[in-house]
Amino acid sequence: MATRPIRMFGDPVLRTRAQEVTEFDAALEHLIDDMLETMDEAGGVGLAANQVGVTKRVFVYDCSHIEEGLRGHIVNPVWEAIGEETQIDQEGCLSIPGVQKDTERFQTVKVSGQDKDGNPVSMVASGLMARCIQHETDHLDGILFLKRLSPELRKEAMAELRNAEWNQEPRG
Ligand code: GNR
Ligand code: NI
Numbered sequence: 001m002a003t004r005p006i007r008m009f010g011d012p013v014l015r016t017r018a019q020e021v022t023e024f025d026a027a028l029e030h031l032i033d034d035m036l037e038t039m040d041e042a043g044g045v046g047l048a049a050n051q052v053g054v055t056k057r058v059f060v061y062d063c064s065h066i067e068e069g070l071r072g073h074i075v076n077p078v079w080e081a082i083g084e085e086t087q088i089d090q091e092g093c094l095s096i097p098g099v100q101k102d103t104e105r106f107q108t109v110k111v112s113g114q115d116k117d118g119n120p121v122s123m124v125a126s127g128l129m130a131r132c133i134q135h136e137t138d139h140l141d142g143i144l145f146l147k148r149l150s151p152e153l154r155k156e157a158m159a160e161l162r163n164a165e166w167n168q169e170p171r172g
Helices: 026-042 127-140 151-163
Strands: 046-048 058-062 071-081 086-091 101-106 108-114 120-126
Touching: 026 046, 026 058, 026 071, 046 127, 058 127, 071 127, 086 127, 101 127, 101 151, 108 127, 120 127
Parallel strands: none
Antiparallel strands: 046 058, 058 071, 071 108, 086 101, 108 120
């Protein structure tokens, strides 16, 4: 196991759609182990493969502080909303440190996918875990939570981003 560097806002891999996993091999298991360790070290509740520079459709999650057992991984995730209820709560991203904004998400979703061995898995989740599923699946589609913000909050977030010390790239 090893940690891998987390890619930051501005890295094109974060805007790239990840590819379906078709090979359930040792490399996939290794990737998942490394992602869990990277998420733990960073103190996140989730991590998508794009965030460590790998364009495979897999994410890891850990909401075990909320509900026992809510830690693991999902390969090739697909979610659907259960009902129309939404939640608005603070959301952040390890690839956009320091930016936290109220973000609207579905309150309850059902996610289906596979485990590292290719076996089908699914779960129904609410609250933070449902938020995590939506946030991580967005990453796998090359989408950041900034896109889910209201116009006002997105403007705030972009201003904060421009001034973030980790984001001091040359600008034209
Ligand atoms: O650690 C994280 N916290 C978080 C809080 C609210 C909603 C989503 C998240 S996911 C984030 C880790 C991350 O960037 N995953 O992609
Ligand atoms: Ni994120």
